[in-house]
Amino acid sequence: MNRDVIIACDFPSAAETLDFLELFRAEPRKPFLKIGMELYYAEGPAIVREIKRRDHPVFLDLKLHDIPNTVRRAMGVLARLDVDMCNVHAAGTVEMMRAAREGLTRADGTRPLLIAVTQLTSTSEERMRRELLVDATMEETIRRYALNTREAGLDGVVCSPLEAGLVHEACGAGFLTVTPGVRFAEGASGDQVRVTTPARAREIGSDYIVVGRPVTGADDPVAAYRRCVAEFLGSR
Numbered sequence: 001m002n003r004d005v006i007i008a009c010d011f012p013s014a015a016e017t018l019d020f021l022e023l024f025r026a027e028p029r030k031p032f033l034k035i036g037m038e039l040y041y042a043e044g045p046a047i048v049r050e051i052k053r054r055d056h057p058v059f060l061d062l063k064l065h066d067i068p069n070t071v072r073r074a075m076g077v078l079a080r081l082d083v084d085m086c087n088v089h090a091a092g093t094v095e096m097m098r099a100a101r102e103g104l105t106r107a108d109g110t111r112p113l114l115i116a117v118t119q120l121t122s123t124s125e126e127r128m129r130r131e132l133l134v135d136a137t138m139e140e141t142i143r144r145y146a147l148n149t150r151e152a153g154l155d156g157v158v159c160s161p162l163e164a165g166l167v168h169e170a171c172g173a174g175f176l177t178v179t180p181g182v183r184f185a186e187g188a189s190g191d192q193v194r195v196t197t198p199a200r201a202r203e204i205g206s207d208y209i210v211v212g213r214p215v216t217g218a219d220d221p222v223a224a225y226r227r228c229v230a231e232f233l234g235s236r
Helices: 014-022 037-043 045-053 068-081 090-104 125-132 138-151 161-171 198-204 221-233
Strands: 004-008 032-035 058-064 085-089 113-117 156-158 176-179 208-211
Touching: 004 221, 014 037, 014 045, 032 045, 037 045, 037 058, 045 058, 045 068, 058 068, 068 085, 068 090, 085 090, 090 113, 090 138, 113 138, 113 176, 125 138, 138 156, 138 161, 161 176, 161 198, 198 208, 198 221, 208 221
Parallel strands: 004 032, 004 208, 032 058, 058 085, 085 113, 113 156, 156 176, 176 208
Antiparallel strands: none
16 A cells, blocks of 8 residues: 655635645755645636646545536536645545546546545544434444445545554455645644544554645755655655
8 A cells, every 4th residue: 555645735816825835846856735615616627727737636525425427517616626635525425526527537537546535634423423413432433424425336425544454454454545644743733633643544544644734834845745754655
C-alpha cells in the first residue's frame, strides 16, 4: 500500500496557490495537493489543469452529496479533469456512491480514486448526537459508513486518523483511509477535534494524511512538509 502526505491548498486564489507551489519547484517529487471548495469555486477547472500541468497529483475535495443522478452527472464532468482522487459524502447512501463511481468511470474503464467522507473531523460525538440525531457512537457510525462505502465499490474513506485502524479492521488492509486532522505535536488543533500527529497516524494505519495549516501557515513550508514526510513516511 502506497502512503503519502497530501498538502491542503486552502487558498482563496490561483495567484496565492501558485506562489506557494513555487516554493516546491526544486523538490525532486512534486507534493500531492488537495484542492478544496474555496479554491475550486474561486478559480474553477482551470486551477486543476494548471496544477496538473506542473506534475502535482491532485485530490479534488468537493464532497459531493446530492441525489444519485445529479452526482453521477457531476462526476462525469470531473472525470475529464484527470485528477487522481475525489470524494463524496458517505451519508448520501450506497445508491448515491454507486452512481458517483459510475459517473467517474471513463469509457476505457479507468477512473481516479474515489473515497467517501464518514464524519468531518470537526464533528464530535456529542454534536453528532445532539445536532444530527445520530444515536450510534462515533466508532459505530464510522464503521457502518465505511462498510457502506466498500459495498458501493469505492476505494476508501475520509476519516479521522483516530479511526483509521477500525476502518481497516472492518473493511480490510487494502481499503484506503485518507485522514485530515493531522498536526505536529506542538501545534494547535484549530477547528478540528479528532486529531493526532503524523507519526501516530502512521502507527494507527492512515494511508494518506492531509495536512493544511501546519505546512501552508509555517514560516518555512518546505521544511514543514519535509518534516511531515519524515514523520509519516520516513526519509524518501
